[in-house]
Amino acid sequence: MSSLEVKDLHVTINGSHILQGVNFFVPENKVTALLGRNGVGKSTTLKAIMGLNPGTGSIKFGGTEIVAMPTHKIVQMGMGYVPEDREIFASLTVKENLSLAARDAEPNYDLVYSLFPELLTRTSQRAGTLSGGQQQMVAIARALLNQNKILVVDEPTKGLAPKLVTEVANALAHVADHSTMLIVEQNLALVKAIAQNIIVMDQGKVVFEGGPENLQDETFVKSMLGVSGGHK
Amino acid sequence: MSTFLLILLTGVGLGALYFLVASGLSLIYGLMGVLNFAHGAFLTIGAFTGLWISTKVFPNPTTWTFIAAMIAGGIAAGLFALLMEQLVINRLYNRHIDQALVTVGVGLVVTALLAGWFGSDARLFPTPLWFMKAVTIGEAIIPIDRFVYIGVATILLIAMLSILRFTRIGLIIRAGVENRSMVSALGINVRLAFSTVFFIGGFAAGVGGVLISVFSYGVSPQMGGSWLIYGFIVVVVGGMGSITGSAIAAMLIGVTNQFANYYLTGLGDFVVVIILAAVLLTKPSGLLGKVNH
Ligand SMILES: Nc1ncnc2c1ncn2[C@@H]1O[C@H](COP(=O)(O)OP(=O)(O)OP(=O)(O)O)[C@@H](O)[C@H]1O
Ligand SMILES: [Mg+2]
Numbered sequence: 001m002s003s004l005e006v007k008d009l010h011v012t013i014n015g016s017h018i019l020q021g022v023n024f025f026v027p028e029n030k031v032t033a034l035l036g037r038n039g040v041g042k043s044t045t046l047k048a049i050m051g052l053n054p055g056t057g058s059i060k061f062g063g064t065e066i067v068a069m070p071t072h073k074i075v076q077m078g079m080g081y082v083p084e085d086r087e088i089f090a091s092l093t094v095k096e097n098l099s100l101a102a103r104d105a106e107p108n109y110d111l112v113y114s115l116f117p118e119l120l121t122r123t124s125q126r127a128g129t130l131s132g133g134q135q136q137m138v139a140i141a142r143a144l145l146n147q148n149k150i151l152v153v154d155e156p157t158k159g160l161a162p163k164l165v166t167e168v169a170n171a172l173a174h175v176a177d178h179s180t181m182l183i184v185e186q187n188l189a190l191v192k193a194i195a196q197n198i199i200v201m202d203q204g205k206v207v208f209e210g211g212p213e214n215l216q217d218e219t220f221v222k223s224m225l226g227v228s229g230g231h232k
Numbered sequence: 233m234s235t236f237l238l239i240l241l242t243g244v245g246l247g248a249l250y251f252l253v254a255s256g257l258s259l260i261y262g263l264m265g266v267l268n269f270a271h272g273a274f275l276t277i278g279a280f281t282g283l284w285i286s287t288k289v290f291p292n293p294t295t296w297t298f299i300a301a302m303i304a305g306g307i308a309a310g311l312f313a314l315l316m317e318q319l320v321i322n323r324l325y326n327r328h329i330d331q332a333l334v335t336v337g338v339g340l341v342v343t344a345l346l347a348g349w350f351g352s353d354a355r356l357f358p359t360p361l362w363f364m365k366a367v368t369i370g371e372a373i374i375p376i377d378r379f380v381y382i383g384v385a386t387i388l389l390i391a392m393l394s395i396l397r398f399t400r401i402g403l404i405i406r407a408g409v410e411n412r413s414m415v416s417a418l419g420i421n422v423r424l425a426f427s428t429v430f431f432i433g434g435f436a437a438g439v440g441g442v443l444i445s446v447f448s449y450g451v452s453p454q455m456g457g458s459w460l461i462y463g464f465i466v467v468v469v470g471g472m473g474s475i476t477g478s479a480i481a482a483m484l485i486g487v488t489n490q491f492a493n494y495y496l497t498g499l500g501d502f503v504v505v506i507i508l509a510a511v512l513l514t515k516p517s518g519l520l521g522k523v524n525h
Contacts, residue, residue, distance in 0.1 A: 050417055051416075071413070071416035071417055072416045072418075072419050072420055072421045075416070075419035081417050087411055087414045089406075089407045089410050090410065091406065092407060096403055096407075100407055100415075100420070101418045103419050
């Protein structure tokens with residue numbers, strides 16, 4: 001059981017009511033993309049799911065209510081998180097970053113190093129001195145080391161050069177094949193390639209749930225996301 | 233030259249004592265964002281426990297009873313710190329102002345209880361006889377206790393750095409100092425790290441309390457207060473969350489304090505404040521600061 005059901009989720013930060021009753025469903029073994037313009041509350045939603053923002057309402061993970069649970073317990077239930085700004089530990093080495101993240105008895109280092117061979121040559125480098133792309137690899141690798149039931153991924157290709165976007169996209173596509181994923185991503189080509197469902201948010205609410213074929217429709221994309229469909 | 237060496241080693245010895253107080257303060261603030269005003273009380277508890285061992289349990293002071301007093305003082309203060317963390321700090325999770333206020337309260341209560349029980353007069357801490365001796369280096373005559381402070385602080389510095397570098401809990405603490413919420417987002421219960429840091433910080437302060445009793449010729453309920461202030465200054469200068477930073481800053485402050493006291497007759501504290509101001513103005517995060525709360 002790895003589905004995620006969000007019902008009437010509200011989040012208020014410093015007096016501003018940022019999520020105003022968010023509802024959506026992330027089905028098992030499928031990739032669901034959460035889309036929307038800048039500042040509509042996508043990252044806030046993911047943080048609330050992870051227990052990093054105190055929210056009210058209901059979030060059921062595989063049928064279990066997790067809305068008031070501490071973050072580490074939610075993660076231990078099998079939720080892997082790749083945060084928006086990477087949040088790798090700059091003063092720790094790549095190896096230390098990974099071993100900190102390893103929860104399973106037999107963490108899957110083989111998978112991680114086969115997806116990102118570059119990391120293998122940099123195990124004792126401090127993560128703070130890695131390039132942005134390499135830091136993103138570490139951030140994704142941390143989530144892939146363990147057998148998670150669901151991956152929650154926030155803008156994994158943000159700020160990456162096109163070549164790295166492809167590398168990260170391939171890694172995600174590889175995992176997407178056999179797991180449940182909720183991903184926020186601006187790169188629509190990547191969304192089209194891996195997502196089976198899309199959810200669109202606007203001003204703290206979900207305004208659309210449907211299939212990725214809608215992204216072929218220029219007017220849909222323009223009105224919902226404010227970008228043109230051909231945009232990468 | 234001999235005066236210079238005497239002042240230098242006295243300053244380093246004083247710095248060693250500062251380090252024992254400051255290291256825990258720095259780790260606790262670095263990891264949890266808690267300004268721990270009860271740290272002076274940890275020191276005092278360590279001193280009184282050590283005194284009890286050295287007078288009641290083993291009335292004839294030897295090297296071994298003194299080592300036992302340091303260890304007992306460290307453990308008593310460490311356990312008290314742990315208890316305070318579990319019973320009080322933990323319940324005020326992330327309410328930093330309340331946490332700081334509560335530690336002020338704990339500090340006052342401990343001082344008052346000890347004063348009620350033992351009175352406010354300072355009691356002499358019995359030491360092995362060789363503590364009174366001095367060694368001659370060149371022409372300088374250096375009291376031997378300086379080397380004890382330096383040696384004990386060095387052992388604890390190495391122990392703390394080893395825990396931080398080579399153990400899993402140390403890895404969690406280092407990561408937590410940088411970004412606590414991301415540590416939880418990796419499925420780790422950071423509170424275990426909080427407890428560890430309180431115990432280690434309390435232990436170092438307790439051992440420091442025993443040594444400070446020897447250095448300042450007495451154990452008293454109020455002894456924690458002034459050392460706490462110096463502890464905070466060292467932490468600010470060295471940088472919150474950095475043990476190495478605390479060690480460097482403690483030496484810097486101990487040594488300049490002693491030199492200023494001698495060559496600028498009694499202006500030691502004044503010069504320390506100048507250093508503090510200079511660091512705050514030029515490098516507000518401290519020499520090796522890691523925290524950006
Ligand atoms: N800690 C905070 N304090 C105040 N406001 C916040 C905080 N976190 C988020 N917000 C506000 O909440 C709104 C939603 O932010 P969020 O980061 O969820 O947007 P987003 O959809 O992820 O945007 P982007 O696509 O730019 O990443 C924004 O207006 C943001 O300014
Ligand atoms: Mg965002």
